[in-house]
Amino acid sequence: MVIKTEALTKTFGKITAVNELNLEVNEGEIFGLLGPNGAGKTTLISMLCTILKPTSGRAWVNGFDIVKEQGKVRKSIGIVFQQASVDDLLTGRENLALHNLLFEVPKAVRSQRIDEVLSIVNLEKRADDFVNTYSGGMRRRLELARGIMHHPKILFLDEPTLGLDPQTRDHIWDYIKDLAQKECMTILLTTHYMDEAEQLCDRVAIIDYGKIVALDSPVALKKKIIGDVVSLKQKTSDIERIRKLDYVIKVEEKEGVLLISIKDAGKHLQDLLLNTGPIDFVEVRRGTLNDVFLHYTGRDIREAEAEGGFWERVMKR
Amino acid sequence: MSEIEGIYAVWLREAKIYIREKERLISSVISPLLWIFGFGAGLGSTVEKISGYPYQIFIYPGIMVMTVLFTSLFYGVYIIWDRKLDFLKEVLVAPISRASVFAGKMLGGATDAMVQVVYLIIIGFFISIPFTPLVILEAFLMLLLISIAMVSIGLVIGANLKSPEGFSLVINFVMWPMFFFSGALFPVSNLAPWLSAVTYINPLTYGVDAMRGIILGINHFPILLDAGVLVLFAAIMMEIGILSFRRM
Numbered sequence: 001m002v003i004k005t006e007a008l009t010k011t012f013g014k015i016t017a018v019n020e021l022n023l024e025v026n027e028g029e030i031f032g033l034l035g036p037n038g039a040g041k042t043t044l045i046s047m048l049c050t051i052l053k054p055t056s057g058r059a060w061v062n063g064f065d066i067v068k069e070q071g072k073v074r075k076s077i078g079i080v081f082q083q084a085s086v087d088d089l090l091t092g093r094e095n096l097a098l099h100n101l102l103f104e105v106p107k108a109v110r111s112q113r114i115d116e117v118l119s120i121v122n123l124e125k126r127a128d129d130f131v132n133t134y135s136g137g138m139r140r141r142l143e144l145a146r147g148i149m150h151h152p153k154i155l156f157l158d159e160p161t162l163g164l165d166p167q168t169r170d171h172i173w174d175y176i177k178d179l180a181q182k183e184c185m186t187i188l189l190t191t192h193y194m195d196e197a198e199q200l201c202d203r204v205a206i207i208d209y210g211k212i213v214a215l216d217s218p219v220a221l222k223k224k225i226i227g228d229v230v231s232l233k234q235k236t237s238d239i240e241r242i243r244k245l246d247y248v249i250k251v252e253e254k255e256g257v258l259l260i261s262i263k264d265a266g267k268h269l270q271d272l273l274l275n276t277g278p279i280d281f282v283e284v285r286r287g288t289l290n291d292v293f294l295h296y297t298g299r300d301i302r303e304a305e306a307e308g309g310f311w312e313r314v315m316k317r
Numbered sequence: 318m319s320e321i322e323g324i325y326a327v328w329l330r331e332a333k334i335y336i337r338e339k340e341r342l343i344s345s346v347i348s349p350l351l352w353i354f355g356f357g358a359g360l361g362s363t364v365e366k367i368s369g370y371p372y373q374i375f376i377y378p379g380i381m382v383m384t385v386l387f388t389s390l391f392y393g394v395y396i397i398w399d400r401k402l403d404f405l406k407e408v409l410v411a412p413i414s415r416a417s418v419f420a421g422k423m424l425g426g427a428t429d430a431m432v433q434v435v436y437l438i439i440i441g442f443f444i445s446i447p448f449t450p451l452v453i454l455e456a457f458l459m460l461l462l463i464s465i466a467m468v469s470i471g472l473v474i475g476a477n478l479k480s481p482e483g484f485s486l487v488i489n490f491v492m493w494p495m496f497f498f499s500g501a502l503f504p505v506s507n508l509a510p511w512l513s514a515v516t517y518i519n520p521l522t523y524g525v526d527a528m529r530g531i532i533l534g535i536n537h538f539p540i541l542l543d544a545g546v547l548v549l550f551a552a553i554m555m556e557i558g559i560l561s562f563r564r565m
């Protein structure tokens with residue numbers, strides 16, 4: 001276990017940002033933290049990288065206690081913060097050179113590492129310009145370059161690809177996967193891009209209100225929660241009958257269209273259509289992590305309009 | 318070794334920023350000029366000689382101390398900005414100790430102040446301050462000591478506050494009393510008893526006294542006492558500073 005938390009909690013006044021959270025991340029794993037805004041992802045990472053003290057509970061990073069052995073924890077980690085923390089009045093290269101000194105990169109490989117990461121994020125040409133002349137995406141890239149430069153054992157990435165173009169994202173993920181494999185680096189990342197989590201992460205945890213509500217590999221989560229989604233329009237709607245079929249996971253109605261999650265469309269679609277009776281229209285797609293995410297966190301704004309959110313239901317009474 | 322490199326890294330960043338922020342450089346040239354020529358020359362025309370020196374020359378050591386005091390104390394505000402703009406996080410998660418981060422910042426602040434001291438020494442030649450190489454060396458070291466103590470106070474306050482506005486408020490309560498009751502503008506001898514009591518507990522008084530001793534040969538206390546008080550005070554402030562940085 002490279003990262004382990006036990007009932008880890010952080011409160012800010014009345015807000016409980018992280019709520020008795022238990023988590024275990026294995027060595028060499030790329031682990032994703034998903035969750036709506038304010039779920040507590042950044043707070044969790046801040047505690048793990050020792051810049052925030054937990055209110056209660058314990059946690060270990062690389063086997064070191066995050067409160068009692070802060071120095072050792074810091075020696076084991078690298079981090080890319082959600083908010084930019086590169087220095088505006090320094091050049092890209094100067095920022096990286098400082099990082100080399102602060103994070104104890106051996107002298108012999110310093111300049112080589114700088115060139116290496118600059119080429120990964122495609123910033124060679126702008127390396128000697130001041131950071132305050134960079135675009136938002138370029139800053140982000142510099143930040144990423146800095147986070148991976150000292151080849152930490154554990155890398156925390158808080159929304160690392162926020163605002164990056166698809167080319168750069170692709171490039172960076174290839175490199176990170178490579179690093180994780182070659183150096184047996186463990187990566188804990190947060191993201192709001194479900195495709196990214198799906199593509200990259202060995203396991204993901206969905207966090208809401210500071211608690212883990214689901215944890216598994218993206219494939220397993222999709223299988224368990226969503227399966228395949230059949231959307232159809234039918235004339236005679238007998239939802240209860242469909243709901244009772246044993247391969248149906250759940251049924252929803254949205255703007256006159258039935259959304260039916262079933263376990264294996266290839267196998268059960270025909271039977272399902274026999275049960276629905278005549279239909280106007282049908283579409284089958286694989287469930288995505290996005291569906292899983294919404295299933296657990298269910299705070300999609302469109303959802304609230306279509307079906308009546310909590311407040312609308314209250315107001316109707 | 319890595320701790321020293323860490324200190325160097327933090328210092329280097331401060332030094333680079335100092336050079337690149339034009340406002341900081343310009344104000345550090347202008348403010349000592351204003352004090353010496355505005356205050357010293359202006360007030361000097363109405364005040365008689367003190368201890369055989371024209372007022373402008375008498376207050377020169379005090380102005381040096383004051384410049385170092387202001388620059389050093391105010392330097393603490395940058396740590397609040399760093400934190401606001403998230404620059405500080407990178408340093409706080411680095412594997413170097415907080416004592417080293419503090420040392421780097423402290424040396425950064427002392428560098429700002431000592432650059433001003435160099436200007437002041439150059440100005441000193443123009444207003445015929447009796448400088449010798451030894452005097453310059455001693456003055457430089459003494460001012461460095463004062464600066465280290467004062468930067469530490471600034472960093473302690475900066476590390477414990479969240480807003481720049483709050484910082485200015487607190488710093489003004491520290492800075493002006495320290496300055497007024499230090500004897501920078503008037504001799505410490507022949508003061509009212511309550512006033513001299515206040516000056517005696519003010520660590521800056523010993524800095525001003527030492528500087529006046531070094532440059533003009535006018536001492537109220539033995540120079541070793543001055544230096545001793547300042548070293549002790551600087552050590553205490555550094556300790557508190559390191560503790561504050563650990564809690565950050």
Ligand SMILES: Nc1ncnc2c1ncn2[C@@H]1O[C@H](COP(=O)(O)OP(=O)(O)OP(=O)(O)O)[C@@H](O)[C@H]1O
Binds near residue numbers: 016038041043044
């Ligand atoms: N320094 C702070 N003071 C007070 N409340 C805070 C502080 N930091 C975070 N919070 C609160 O804690 C909760 C969790 O915040 P956090 O930043 O961890 O969310 P997040 O999951 O990272 O969200 P996002 O996806 O928007 O980045 C939020 O309700 C936030 O308002």
Ligand SMILES: [Mg+2]
Binds near residue numbers: 041043082
């Ligand atoms: Mg966040």
